[in-house]
Amino acid sequence: MLESTLYRPTYTKQRRMASLNSLSVPQFPARDSPQRLGGKVAEPGRAKVPLKPGRSLMDWVRLGQKSGPALNGLRGNQMPVVTTEELAKHNKRDDAWTVLRGHVYNITPYMEYHPGGADELLKAAGIDGTDLFNNIHQWVNFESMLSWCYIGSLKNSFSVPTKAPPKSKPKVLTSSSSEPKQQEIEKYEGKPRARYDWYQNASSVIITVYAKCQMLTPNCIIIDKTSQDFKAKVYLDDHIYSLHLELNQPVTSDYKIQVRKGSVHRLEIVLQKMESGKHWQGLGKQMEGHGSIMEAKEKELTFRNCNVKKVEKVTHDTKLLTFELPEGSWMSPPIGYHVYLKATVNGTEVNRPYTVVEPTIIGKPMNNTQLHLMIKIYKDGLLTPTVDALKEGGVIEISDYEGSFVESRLDSCQDLVLLAAGSGFTPMIRLIHTSLTSNSNRKVKLLFFNKTEKDILWQQELEILSEKDKRLEVAHILSNPDSTWKGLTGRIRNEILKEHLNNQPGFAKTQLICICGPTPFTSTALTVVKQFGYSMESLHLFTA
Structure with missing residues (x-):
């Protein structure tokens, strides 16, 4: 019986599971999100399904606020874990x-509220719908919209023990030598593996x-430290290796x-002791999640x-905001x-x-304690009015980074073509x-599509840079120019791209x-x- 596996949690209206998306926000492109597309392209022309009266996004929010966790079908109870066998039983329209x-x-309760229709949701019923969801709705915030429907965690996490192979040291290491010892790791067999x-x-x-x-690069790590509580996420391809320690002694935030690359990559995190000269008897106490590795x-x-x-201010409707990470945090997001x-x-x-x-x-690149975001403001957007109201000294929550662009693709690239709209x-x-701050001879062509000239982001900066560095070529194309515009006009089409793409052998x-x-x-x-x-091997489509 299911009842024997349930427990009753302390319910909070917005269950914080800090994830990516949701199944219930308007169709892409969301009006106040940067339009991105990467990996697989969403099906062109994917139509919404007409909804019954009283089945809008706000109707769903009101239903959730009224019914609360009872929408999960278990009267608000939750299961500690859900097996794949149990999940597979629930694959019908009414379950x-x-x-x-x-x-x-x-x-189930969301079926009538889903803009894409119940049939689309049923494709993910009884199975792990993450990949299907990401292909269509990567920009959507599901943890908020489905918080009332939460049942439990799937019992399928992948982890690697923190213990090294036989004859290695225990989990809590107490090495105090002045030089690192030679380390080996078992042969790589496909999935990323790590230890420390x-x-x-x-x-x-x-x-x-x-x-x-x-x-593995220096960008592949995020650090958050509060007092002696130290957390680090190390991104290993499509997995994340976590360190979580209560450090033995205080360290600075410097x-x-x-990174040292090899058959076994080495990433070194150098922490400065708050009390120089003090000898540590151990690194610290291992906390929840320490040493785990799981799919990103x-x-x-x-x-x-x-x-x-x-x-x-960047343009009439776009701002550049600089955010300071909290004391103890370190993050340097990869390109894109x-x-x-x-x-x-x-x-x-x-x-x-x-x-x-x-x-x-x-100018100079960003540092590792600040983040810079260029955001277009939509007055009737869900979030950008809040962003628009931010002033210096204000506070907002910012997540870890995500993305899929692999910077090493630039190594063999001699001709970089960028097609951007808005x-x-x-x-x-x-x-x-x-590209331009490296010593490469790589040529960069930017084809920048906008409605009007006043919509062009950093127009003057691009003009100055292209005059200064002949490796950069910029072409602006406007779909709704005024009578003074002398440049290219229209929308993206064969004739424009033909001039700028290299189709030689x-x-x-x-x-x-x-x-x-x-x-x-x-x-x-x-x-x-x-x-x-061109094939997908020569392309990258950005998404968020």
């Missing part, structure tokens, strides 16, 4: 459960993560991250309160990655993704900055095309580019 990022939800060791000197404590994975798509996001340091801003709007938690940018396209320019900023090996914009723009761009013979 449908699904899994999103390791969490099980009863989606540590050593110390008079002024520092060095935690070394040994990892078997395809890629971190140094070093199942990992709950962590949100942190960040202060607004600076607000700058996004974070989520979260706020409570009319009693409901709302979060939206925004791509991390550089503070300027022609706020789809934001992931291109760091691609341009990185062997082009695919040295050219990379990146696309970002609203769904119709991306779909058209992808169709046209493929007509010139």
